[in-house]
Amino acid sequence: MSAEDLHPREREGVVNPEVRVADDESARGQDGRRLDHAEGTSKPIKAPPVREPQPRGAKIRGDRPIDQGEAAERFLAAPLHAAAHDERLWDLRKKRDAVAHGIPEWEELRELASQIKTHTLAHLDQYLEQFEAAAKANGVHVHWARDGAEHNRIVLGILRDHGAKTIVKSKSMLTEECGFRHFMAGEGIEIVETDLGERIQQLDDEEPSHIVAPAVHKTRLDVAEVFARTLGTDPDNDDAHYLAESQRETTRPHILQAEAGMTGCNFAVAETGTVVTCTNEGNADLSGNVPKLQIHSIGIEKLIPRVEHLGVFIRLLSRSALGSPITQYTSHFRKPRTGTEMHYVLVDNGRAARLGMEEFWTSLKCIRCGACMNTCPVYRRSGGLSYGATYAGPIGLIIDPTFNKRKYSTLPFSSTMNGSCTNVCPVKINIHEQIFAWRKVLAEEHHIPMLKQGMMKAAGAVLSRPAAYRAAIGAADSALKVLPRFAVYNPLNTWGRKREMPEAPRQSFHAWYKQNRMKDGGQ
Amino acid sequence: MSAREAIFSAIRKNRPAGDFPLPEVPMFAPLVGDDLVAEFGERLKRMGGRVAEPGTDDAFAGVRERLAAAKIVASAVPELEGNLDLRAVARPQEVNDVDVAVVRAVFGIAETGSVLFTQDELIVNAVAYLAQHLVVLLDPADILPNVQAAYRRPEFGEAAYAVLHTGPSATADIEGVLIHGAQGVRSLTVVLLPRAKP
Secondary structure, three states, X not given: OOHHHHOOOOOOOOOOOOOOOOOOOOXXXXXXXXXXXXOOOOOOOOOOOOOOOOOOOOOOOOOOOOOHHHHHHHHXXXXXXXXXXXXXXXXXXXXXXXXXXXXXXXXXXXXHHHHHHHHHHHOHHHHHHHHHHHHHHOOOEEEEEOOHHHHHHHHHHHHHHOOOOEEEEOOOHXXXXXXXXXXXXXXXXXXEEOOHHHHHHHHOOOOOOOOOOOOOOOOHHHHHHHHHHHOOOOOXXXXXXXXXXHHHHHHHXXXXXXXXXXXXXXXXXXXXXXXXXXXXXXXXXXXHHOXXXXXXXXXXXXXEOOHHHHHHHHHHHHHHHHOOOOOOEEEEEOOOXXXXXEEEEEEOOOHHHHHOOOOOHHHHHOOOOOHHHHHOHHHHOOOHHHHOOOOOHHHHHHHHHHHOOOOOOOHHHOOOOOOHHHHHOOOOXXXXXXXXXXXXXXXXXXXXXXXXXXHHHHOHHHHOOHHHHHHHHHHOOOHHHOOOHXXXXXXXXXXXXXXXXXXXXXXXXXXXXXXXXXXXXXX | OOHHHHHHHHHHHHOOOOOOOOOOOOOOOOOOOOOHHHHHHHHHHHOOOEEEOOOOOOOOHHHHHHHHHOOOEEEOOOOOOOOEXXXXXXXXXXXXXXXXXEEEOOEEEOOOOEEEEEHHHHOOXXXXXXXXXXXXXXXXHHXXXXXXXXXXXXXXXXXXXXXXXXXXXXXXXXXXXXEEOOOOOOEEXXXXXXXXXX
């Protein structure tokens, strides 16, 4: 299936006409050509200046299963938001394709990245020991946290030891996982997010909706509203430059005064004890280089063996995420600056357990690029917040249930099974196969609603034979060609009802099943 | 059981069995042509950076205007005298008012238009982010073909802090509108100036 097929609407230009200040230095390069590096769009995508209330995310009711369809319904009921979101992410996907096709060894790089990650995960204890020893030799304090709560307590302890009450922080999905901001708010610690998108989300008291572009579901009018309410900006000025500059001006004092700086970690290099962060704004470097105390939160799956392996991952990460050859900043923190303290908090939070899940452990290869989200027709048309989980989109469908099987039991059904996520994954995680495997697990364990259970029963024969399913998937470009209709359309999947699916199955499931059963001798 | 022991014990119990060898990473042919300087400049411009050829009389001709407009220039290079002594800076916060910082890159990468700094080049790491504009001196002879070649350099294993800058600080978190100077420098200009002969 070609990339265009996934997005059936004719793309006759942009959603809205260009509204841009004429002397915008950022938009044009030195030679006058239009720039689209970082997460910049290849062409202007602007929602028209009509106020449409921002659709909010899934309703969270304790452990009760998330109703993604309900939230998706509300997202689609806001047509300007839905169209701008879809357009923006599809643009990122197209930029990704363009740069990937420019590299002859792209597929080889993906295979190498996958193998390096698989190897590291299979020897994770050794590489963690090596990383810890190197970090300690570099003068870094190393801490271990079994779960999010322990991570938060450890960081609080470090802050208390220094009498620190203020933190500037760069974006970290791990700290989102840990509920870090909420915890620290209760402890009287002030946290300021320094990534623009993440800051917007913090000020609006919302979770990030996308791994790489946290506020991608918001229009500039939404941002203008949030900033007017929280930063005191002009509510009628929705110019992105004005808004970004206001954020810069109001964040800078926090950066200068913060007693501690925190970052996440993109890669942790075992041989050198280095933490690598990739940002476009340089905010991780500010967090790491300005305050006297720096703390890096690291998921234990972030390990890679050697520096030379960065030559594989750095080449893949930003190209997959944004279609940019590299992020503006690729930062390598190894030792504390003179007179400062540096801490690593290595966090498990379910990762070691996931390592033992035969069908799902390779999801730990994920380098959090977001390519699977950008390409996913469900994600693009429902918004990240509709998933009601830290990780949205295809990667979320296979990670979230490991955190809470009941609460996220419905998420693996939020997929058309088109396999596009698997095709773009830079570390070759078989995402759509794992989505299918989760459906089976959840069906067996009765974690799925009655209606879906009924549908599962009808397809029990195929579901109980992952090998047959995998063979079918392997033989076709798109699982849509072979999947039973229920797996693609079902009454709860709002996104499936409202849009024309690419290539609906031409054969009924029963016809397909019969044919295939006959082929393999009716086993 | 300590958290560390618990985590290691769980990993050892759950570690996937099987042979998962670490692959050899081959040296891929560079994506760029032989003219590394031109390739570097082209990629840097695509990433929002600027390139200035040194003038015959004045190495800094291409950035004179920017320097002239600056009240505070922090120079970490012998080729240019600033008015803020980075070596005398006690706290990183002191460089917040710097208008233009001038630093030399260890090397450049043609594949991406990136330049590398370590704490030795920056003197005060924060100046590369708190300054409004960054001027980078790069010896054309120090341009490597690709990212892979860069990661074979010793700096990454030796430096306390090593950072690749590719153009200026950028964001497009609001509707994809590209904006330079998100949190860090608003512009990055590379002056292709050979290192002074020792």
